[in-house]
Amino acid sequence: MALYFPKHSAAFTKAIEAIRGRPVAVLGHVRPDGDCIGSQVAVARVLRELGFDAVCYNHHRVPSNCASFVGDTPFFVDEDGVDSSRVAISVDCADRKRLGPVLQEAYPEVYLNIDHHISNSLYAEHNIIEGTASATGEILGGIFLDNDLTVDEVTAQALYVGIATDTGQFRFASTTRDTFEICCHLMERGADPAAAAMELYERESPAKLALLQRFLASFRYLCDGRACVGIIDKEAWAATGATKEDTEGLVDYARSIEGVEIGVLLEEMDGTMKGSFRAKDPVHRVDQLAIQFNGGGHACAAGFNPESTLDEFYPRLVDALETHFASLKETSQ
Amino acid sequence: MALYFPKHSAAFTKAIEAIRGRPVAVLGHVRPDGDCIGSQVAVARVLRELGFDAVCYNHHRVPSNCASFVGDTPFFVDEDGVDSSRVAISVDCADRKRLGPVLQEAYPEVYLNIDHHISNSLYAEHNIIEGTASATGEILGGIFLDNDLTVDEVTAQALYVGIATDTGQFRFASTTRDTFEICCHLMERGADPAAAAMELYERESPAKLALLQRFLASFRYLCDGRACVGIIDKEAWAATGATKEDTEGLVDYARSIEGVEIGVLLEEMDGTMKGSFRAKDPVHRVDQLAIQFNGGGHACAAGFNPESTLDEFYPRLVDALETHFASLKETSQ
Missing domain, CATH: 3.90.1640.10 (inorganic pyrophosphatase (n-terminal core))
Structure with a gap:
């Protein structure tokens, strides 16, 4: 053998x-x-x-x-x-x-x-x-x-x-x-x-499923549907009683949608926030995107910790994604 | 070989x-x-x-x-x-x-x-x-x-x-x-x-994810949390634009919860309804439960088509599940 x-x-x-x-x-x-x-x-x-x-x-x-x-x-x-x-x-x-x-x-x-x-x-x-x-x-x-x-x-x-x-x-x-x-x-x-x-x-907590429900309800499609952002805000934590562990796998739902190339999870914490990127294709180099926001990782999976509140950060994220997809278009032309 | x-x-x-x-x-x-x-x-x-x-x-x-x-x-x-x-x-x-x-x-x-x-x-x-x-x-x-x-x-x-x-x-x-x-x-x-x-x-439709969101939001725990029922009502179809195909896999979420032994999906159609049971253990013989409601299937997975509206059917389902868990308890004693 x-x-x-x-x-x-x-x-x-x-x-x-x-x-x-x-x-x-x-x-x-x-x-x-x-x-x-x-x-x-x-x-x-x-x-x-x-x-x-x-x-x-x-x-x-x-x-x-x-x-x-x-x-x-x-x-x-x-x-x-x-x-x-x-x-x-x-x-x-x-x-x-x-x-x-x-x-x-x-x-x-x-x-x-x-x-x-x-x-x-x-x-x-x-x-x-x-x-x-x-x-x-x-x-x-x-x-x-x-x-x-x-x-x-x-x-x-x-x-x-x-x-x-x-x-x-x-x-x-x-x-x-x-x-x-x-x-x-x-x-x-x-x-x-x-x-x-x-x-x-098959041993999920009701709180985790409730968190998933709120995450799905929060979906925002950006960049002509090429990115999907889901948000766990402070209220979601309070209403569901979910723990930090319960966010595992959530971002995959955002990426799983037809046409979506990058899925994003944003988690609001007390006074600050963290986020995750998941890409379908390594061409997106989401580690490079994450570096802009005090993060890092791999070409298809990265995390970030912007020193920012969710409200302050969200427009910056939208800008970064729009710039990213625009530059991708230029490169491929 | x-x-x-x-x-x-x-x-x-x-x-x-x-x-x-x-x-x-x-x-x-x-x-x-x-x-x-x-x-x-x-x-x-x-x-x-x-x-x-x-x-x-x-x-x-x-x-x-x-x-x-x-x-x-x-x-x-x-x-x-x-x-x-x-x-x-x-x-x-x-x-x-x-x-x-x-x-x-x-x-x-x-x-x-x-x-x-x-x-x-x-x-x-x-x-x-x-x-x-x-x-x-x-x-x-x-x-x-x-x-x-x-x-x-x-x-x-x-x-x-x-x-x-x-x-x-x-x-x-x-x-x-x-x-x-x-x-x-x-x-x-x-x-x-x-x-x-x-x-x-990784090619899910936004409508399917929206349907999942509504399904999760509808969860009702019955029989001391041993059953979980999720409902797709007429409004859910209309609001999401989802198709019948999009219900595939939904019932698994109801079963996946810790403590839940039987997950149930109820789908409201025009004037009538259909449903699915999923059990974690074949001891539940959900095919036998489904037979009561014009259905059938396997020990852990069955479907049914009660000739009934959702509102009429729901209390009958609750009764059937309560009777089922009570009889299970007697059998095991």
Whole structure:
């Protein structure tokens, strides 16, 4: 059988062999998502199976829709205390800062850094970075399969959840034949897509759906329908009781409309605001748009934090979008 | 290599060999979806590659989000005329009636019937039915791979679309290891999940999103939050300009809420109404609930057409749901 990541798989084995017998802390990023949690669970379990004392630490709690995927894996938030004598392995964490303040201080040196973000700052002693992988879960799945390591049912499901969530359920361009093949192997080891989907997508809060309703009701089409802006204002927060987490995925609705090339989410906070851009095509370079407003990101997905109120900011946004589409037209002529 | 569907693959070859040289009509069901269109495209193209004169006929037009997957495959609606001398092959069509009136009359005898609905009425001379498959596209993909038939890029994408849509993007329990493995082979032959997703999910009409907004705004929680009912009333149709097609998927939002076990969609029409149930667990047997209101379906998904106005019907629905949850409680005690 061909190996998925021959170089990374050898590097993983070598790095793990070198710390045999030492306790390990598997670290994830702040505001952890499915791929972060799944990857932490998987690394900790595979190491424990190999005889390591491995535990997981996060700055923030496991999101409720991922809680069941942790199983009996030892998982702690850093405010409950961390054992800084452990060897640190980080997953899905593009930069040391993403560990959050407590873990950064507790682990000034990260031993092994496994990630699929191409922007990873290579902050560890050993860095296993594969930007072509759809998820850190895909890298880990490939490495475990390559090395014939024991993937138990909880590990298989955790890795599957990482892949399914980070590919938007196999909808993003990062989804490759290997993505599907690795999922196939994970199912042979106990991954259950329907059970994962039930936890991930069928446990929404009424507040989140109420927030979506208000977001949809706020849609404004700009630039001849090429941009769609949805707004969560102060009143929407108050009326729905929704939390900041509940805005996840909203901006995708703005982008999903026929003819819309850039979707925008604006969130009003106390005295200030933040926003997100999502483009259908990388030609829009929404990271460049976001830079104008104290933000950044990727060609198709970016965020910004203008030091401004919503009322002050909105006309600036309209101007920026109009200028953007006009310049695009000139370039293409 | 192990075969996916050894019996069906042999039956397919034998059935096709017996009609070599004869023109073929590949038929789909009324209100075709991604799996229907994808399966028709795939069968017609594979037969054409084998030297057959094969065309596709449907009662209704290809939905706009599937139009691009047809490629240069000959595809016609039956109102433009059908050649009834062709040998009829139906796909994804559980019953002859689902062909619609014109195709039923033009093809009183169907030669080959390929489907994944376990309820298929076996109406053809040869019936290739595999209820364990997630989609008709999965059966066809398996058969074509088993028989080493030429799957071109358009065919690969069409089959992929069938699988991706009929599994709800790999979220339904019908998703198996073979589902993923077949997708992996389809990607090797040119299937492109991200391009498919762009067509399927990023071309929504503003009217559909406006309908979703009104549906969410109408939510009523019943039976201690175990049921959620959303209503599209006459005013919602008028205000949004949405079409009947635009209600697809709405009921899933009602079911997706934490604690909700049954989601309900009620649609008010001129003078009458229709409805849908979606359950999280087959224990609810919503087909049995639907039977009370002139409907039917499956354990987790059913529809109904009470001969009643919305105002008359609503209290009956509330009663039925309360009785249902009460009886469930008694059964489990």
